[in-house]
Amino acid sequence: xxxxxxxxxxxxxxxxxxxxxxxxxxxxxxxxxxxxxxxxxxxxxxxxxxxxxxxxxxxxxxxxxxxxxxxxxxxxxxxxxxxxxxxxxxxxxxxxxxxxxxxxxxxxxx
Amino acid sequence: xxxxxxxxxxxxxxxxxxxxxxxxxxxxxxxxxxxxxxxxxxxxxxxxxxxxxxxxxxxxxxxxxxxxxxxxxxxxxxxxxxxxxxxxxxxxxxxxxxxxxxxxxxxxxx
Numbered sequence: 001x002x003x004x005x006x007x008x009x010x011x012x013x014x015x016x017x018x019x020x021x022x023x024x025x026x027x028x029x030x031x032x033x034x035x036x037x038x039x040x041x042x043x044x045x046x047x048x049x050x051x052x053x054x055x056x057x058x059x060x061x062x063x064x065x066x067x068x069x070x071x072x073x074x075x076x077x078x079x080x081x082x083x084x085x086x087x088x089x090x091x092x093x094x095x096x097x098x099x100x101x102x103x104x105x106x107x108x109x110x
Numbered sequence: 111x112x113x114x115x116x117x118x119x120x121x122x123x124x125x126x127x128x129x130x131x132x133x134x135x136x137x138x139x140x141x142x143x144x145x146x147x148x149x150x151x152x153x154x155x156x157x158x159x160x161x162x163x164x165x166x167x168x169x170x171x172x173x174x175x176x177x178x179x180x181x182x183x184x185x186x187x188x189x190x191x192x193x194x195x196x197x198x199x200x201x202x203x204x205x206x207x208x209x210x211x212x213x214x215x216x217x218x219x220x
Contacts, residue, residue, distance in 0.1 A: 033208060042200050042211035088154065090209065098144070098209055102153035
């Protein structure tokens with residue numbers, strides 16, 4: 001099946017800094033989804049992208065669906081301690097096939 | 111609105127014992143349902159997905175099985191647990207546009 005490469009694997013940043021992470025694939029996806037997982041909980045959907053080139057914001061979060069449909073990035077501006085967690089990208093070809101990246105573990109130092 | 115439940119939240123089982131984890135979805139019909147496993151500090155591994163009652167696709171050969179006896183019920187089972195079955199088990203459902211996760215079941219096999 002399609003493989004998603006998510007980078008970086010982990011990030012250690014200072015509170016107030018901006019964060020950028022991305023996912024790439026050798027295959028085309030029709031939908032890109034970004035999730036955040038807090039410890040001991042299920043991932044929560046942050047942003048969904050449905051069209052190539054689409055740029056969507058959710059508060060301090062911004063994500064884009066790459067023009068080639070093979071990549072997506074997520075930016076977090078002015079990070080705060082509660083941004084700590086694991087961020088996952090997911091790509092969907094159709095309703096039956098959803099693939100996840102390995103996750104980016106974010107640590108924010110106050 | 112849609113809600114996804116998982117039961118139990120936490121489970122400690124001896125090696126060789128059986129397993130049954132339940133996932134139920136409310137507020138939607140004919141969802142695609144997924145079982146994922148997450149090892150500590152790791153990404154999400156797709157185990158099974160189902161597009162309808164009685165329809166199960168397995169992603170990884172293992173000693174686990176899944177069943178979908180009702181439209182909004184998805185069950186993960188094992189006849190004999192292994193130590194390597196320990197992990198965080200997440201159920202998810204997807205509709206036309208996005209996918210959502212349940213709160214997860216933490217399984218510890220001793």
